[in-house]
Amino acid sequence: MNIPASHPETTEHHTQAVIVGNGPVGQTAALLLARWGIDCIVVDRRPQRDAIGSKAICQQRDVLDVWESVGVGHKIAAEGLTWDRATTLYKDATLFTQPFIDTGRSVFPPFVNISQTRTEELLDEQIAAVARITPLWDHGVEQIEQSAEGVALHCRRADGTLVTVRAPYAIVAAGSAPRELRHQLGVTFDGRSFDDKFLICDIRADLPGWERERRFYFDPEWNPGRQVLIHPCPGSTFRIDWQVPGDYDIEQEEASGALDARIRQIIGDKPYEIVWKSVYRFHSRMVDRMRVGRVLLAGDFAHIVSPFGARGLNTGVMDAENAAWKLAFVLRGWAEDALLDSYDSERCAASRENIEVTGKTMDFLVPQTEDQQRIRVERLTAALTDPSVHAQIDSGRLSEPFWYVDSPLTTPDPARPFAGRPPRGHVPPPAPGVALPDVPVRIEGTDCTRLRQVARDGLLLLAGSAVDLARLRETTQGAIAAPLRILRIADIDAEGALQQALQARPSEVWVVRPDAHIAAICAPDDDQVLREALQRVMGNRTAVSA
Numbered sequence: 001m002n003i004p005a006s007h008p009e010t011t012e013h014h015t016q017a018v019i020v021g022n023g024p025v026g027q028t029a030a031l032l033l034a035r036w037g038i039d040c041i042v043v044d045r046r047p048q049r050d051a052i053g054s055k056a057i058c059q060q061r062d063v064l065d066v067w068e069s070v071g072v073g074h075k076i077a078a079e080g081l082t083w084d085r086a087t088t089l090y091k092d093a094t095l096f097t098q099p100f101i102d103t104g105r106s107v108f109p110p111f112v113n114i115s116q117t118r119t120e121e122l123l124d125e126q127i128a129a130v131a132r133i134t135p136l137w138d139h140g141v142e143q144i145e146q147s148a149e150g151v152a153l154h155c156r157r158a159d160g161t162l163v164t165v166r167a168p169y170a171i172v173a174a175g176s177a178p179r180e181l182r183h184q185l186g187v188t189f190d191g192r193s194f195d196d197k198f199l200i201c202d203i204r205a206d207l208p209g210w211e212r213e214r215r216f217y218f219d220p221e222w223n224p225g226r227q228v229l230i231h232p233c234p235g236s237t238f239r240i241d242w243q244v245p246g247d248y249d250i251e252q253e254e255a256s257g258a259l260d261a262r263i264r265q266i267i268g269d270k271p272y273e274i275v276w277k278s279v280y281r282f283h284s285r286m287v288d289r290m291r292v293g294r295v296l297l298a299g300d301f302a303h304i305v306s307p308f309g310a311r312g313l314n315t316g317v318m319d320a321e322n323a324a325w326k327l328a329f330v331l332r333g334w335a336e337d338a339l340l341d342s343y344d345s346e347r348c349a350a351s352r353e354n355i356e357v358t359g360k361t362m363d364f365l366v367p368q369t370e371d372q373q374r375i376r377v378e379r380l381t382a383a384l385t386d387p388s389v390h391a392q393i394d395s396g397r398l399s400e401p402f403w404y405v406d407s408p409l410t411t412p413d414p415a416r417p418f419a420g421r422p423p424r425g426h427v428p429p430p431a432p433g434v435a436l437p438d439v440p441v442r443i444e445g446t447d448c449t450r451l452r453q454v455a456r457d458g459l460l461l462l463a464g465s466a467v468d469l470a471r472l473r474e475t476t477q478g479a480i481a482a483p484l485r486i487l488r489i490a491d492i493d494a495e496g497a498l499q500q501a502l503q504a505r506p507s508e509v510w511v512v513r514p515d516a517h518i519a520a521i522c523a524p525d526d527d528q529v530l531r532e533a534l535q536r537v538m539g540n541r542t543a544v545s546a
Helices: 024-035 061-068 073-079 116-128 179-185 250-256 258-267 312-331 337-365 370-383 387-392 451-455 469-476 497-502 527-537 541-545
Strands: 010-014 017-020 040-043 058-060 081-083 085-090 093-098 111-113 133-136 140-146 151-156 162-167 169-172 189-204 213-218 227-233 237-244 273-287 295-297 459-463 484-488 509-512 518-522
Touching (some): 017 024, 017 162, 024 040, 024 116, 024 133, 040 162, 058 061, 058 312, 061 073, 061 312, 073 116, 081 227, 093 370, 111 227, 140 179, 151 169, 169 312, 189 258, 273 337, 312 337, 337 370, 370 387, 469 484, 469 527, 509 527, 518 527
Parallel strands (some): 010 162, 017 040, 017 169, 169 295, 459 484
Antiparallel strands (some): 081 111, 151 162, 189 237, 189 273, 213 227, 227 237, 509 518
16 A cells, blocks of 8 residues: 555644554553653554453553553552462462562552453543543554654555554554554564463352462363463452363363363352453564664564463553653653664563563473473472472463663663572562662652652652762753752651662662663762763763763
């Protein structure tokens, strides 16, 4: 398709940013851009919101915090079902229960289960209240054109009407399906698929004692040689996920009564109702780059992983936050276009880690070789009596933020080296690249009560008790064009929780990015290092290469 801009039957829209895909990733990106004062249009091929099925159900604490920054996090958490432990079983024996450690004092639980369809409805309600966002349903993107001036998305509606949406930049979060758009953008989508299928049934039933934990069964007697995952959901609903053979036929099983028998093997003779069911095959793929000129790729359009660990939607929301603040800073004139290169490097690194983590999980769940099968059985058997083996039992490392320790925007601190991925359920101690712990704060003249609320207003400098604030302001004046706030830790530390969480030294200045990740920890008497750290956060090429 090649539609010239002057086509007489083409309607045109102009905006500051255009988003392809009105799912949770696109919705989040739109809300975050609007929060930064950016007008945006969201286009979607579908005629309206698809409310079929629960889809992704597991929302992680840091994602709820991102949603809270646009006014909807607490609403989603309140409607969702909170769980705070993950139990892993082998056959009929409990191997271990995983806790979740918060280095701060977040107002959100580790995980909340709520259907993706309901999450999208709540995000839609928030979008409707924001004047800067225009959703355009029934707008299928057929061609993406780029020029020095910006991006033109050529769309076709179901009735054949042609629409062109023009903007300086675009975010494509159109889901995993649009192969033609990836082809147009010149990106690959390499990876692998797994032979086994997985059966999902959302059932409504009264199952006391199952409401607060995720249960993962290895080789239960009612699914020998394979796995079953059970998640509690709101409204006495439970998501049951069976690993099934590649030739599994749900229609045949339902007709024969075998599906009912399958469910009753788990819940017994209790009454139940199937709310939704689906069969799918896992894929593990990612694009070779997530920035293509003026287009940023996000969510399932850029990467898909197996769902064990709930890294799909959660990772997509983190894509949206990373893209939104950087795009907003460029559009507001606070940073150069080069800042967007860090979106590619940071989020590609996050995608690679997800694929590595979930790939290892799938090899443990669905062994591809006799060697892998032997190791799996040996470890599960040993774990029954040897707790030291528990760390080797891989039922899916649950979603956690990616830590930007190797980012071009991060200034390393030799005093706080990154020791690698911590144990399951833990986060690294605060250091450059790691997300800032959330704690109660008190800031005079504002209604901010949490540290991350303040961090997401721009760049934030947290100063130790021995730092000369007057000199710090003088040093940083004019260093960057973006909003910059300087606060002394002791002045805002309402309950002593901030100092306890950071373990900050009196002479330190902590530089925090607009997505609440720590970018640098500097000595205030080294003016050049501090100014370079600020420049580096803004993607300044000179500072990055220094």
